[in-house]
Amino acid sequence: MDATVMKALTMMLIALPTMFFVIAVFIAATKLLHKTFPGSQEDE
Amino acid sequence: MESLFLQYPWLDELLMGFIGLSWKNIVMWGISAVLIYLAVKKDYEPALLLPIGFGALLANIPHSSAISQVVGEEGFLWVLYKAGIxxxxxxxLIFIAIGAMCDFTPLIRxxxxxxxxxAAQFGIFATAVFATMLGFSFEQAASIGIIGAADGPTTIYVASRFAQDLLGPLSVAAYxxxxxxxxxxxxxxxAITTKAERRIKMGYENEEPVSKTTLFLFPVMVVIISGIVAPISVALIGSLMFGNLLRVCGVVDNLSNCAQNELANLVTLLLGITIGGTMSAESFLTSQVAMIMLLGAIAFVFDTAGGVLFAKILNLFSKKKINxxxxxxxxxAFPMSGRVIAKMALxxxxSNFIIQHAIGVNVAGQVASVVAGGLVLALIPALAK
Structure with missing residues (x-):
């Protein structure tokens, strides 16, 4: 396979799992934030 | 003709526009007319397509002073290009404006x-692979893939760094x-869902209100996490979240309003006409650009399929079904995509109202596309070595 295609495939293989990992961290941190500072009806 | 010009030197000056005109310029006028038509008559992203269309017209008049790069006689589009693109x-700057417009409440909830x-960023990477198969260099292919982020400023940001020669077509394709x-x-x-799946209803139970403190800390948290993962993305994600901070902090409403209105309008205007100014016939009428247009469509198709198929996979394991x-x-593409999907459900x-869920995912798309852009920015130089 062409080296350029390999680079693009490598980018996909690295970026997609990293993306999901970062998003998972975002989700955990957002949940923690939401739990630590619960909102009231007034905030809405 | 030559002798005529020698005899009457002013004639050359007077006729240079006619003499320099080629069929390529006229084709570009047609493309410019199509973009202006789409903006004015069809209301397709008019704030961008109108300036881009007119900028393209200015760039395709032979010897146009608007795009002159002659030292001391630089055209205003060239000056804007150097100053802002x-x-x-x-x-x-556009990201500051977008951040000020974003309400992350549904996402935090x-x-x-x-x-x-x-999952919906899959199109970026799949398209980059296709682009390399079509003969584009790795840097160009990655920049083409970014069209799949469905995010104009990210596309321009990545292209201006790694594929400056393709900036015009990439921006036009993205928008x-x-x-x-x-x-x-x-x-x-x-094509990839059944009618029963499209009719799945999603409830709104257990939705707690979001506190002002959470709204305030959310942008700071996003900047820190994504900045640590990909420091090169800090300019993009940082400006997006700075805009959002202006919105949620509650003490600078004037700045938030300015970012949402004056800044957004002014920069959009300048960005559009400057991008149009890069669309000269020589750089636009190539087989590469035709391929970019095709790959842009592929990116959007793969993004859509990636997001939908991921939801279907989750449904296999989840008791609570997701539409x-x-x-x-x-x-x-916010809020257009959310609205389109909510309309489809209706x-x-x-009786199926999924608008809040759809908008929540759409807002998340804003963040995810910038994170994906940041990863691409980080990986291009690392893999291109």
């Missing part, structure tokens, strides 16, 4: 929707396809 200033947004979301997404969704259509809102079942 080549140094990535305009996309960053249901953070798991960010997973759909991550054109963003405006064509209502045309592209529904058939793709229908898989909301996976398609994970692209950054069409399938007039």
């Amino acid at each position: 080549s140094n990535e200033l305009f996309p960053v 249901r953070p798991s929707v960010m997973l759909f947004a991550a 054109s396809y963003m405006s064509l979301v209502p045309v592209i997404q529904p058939p793709v969704i229908k 898989p259509m909301i996976g398609a809102c994970g692209i950054s 069409k399938e079942d007039p």
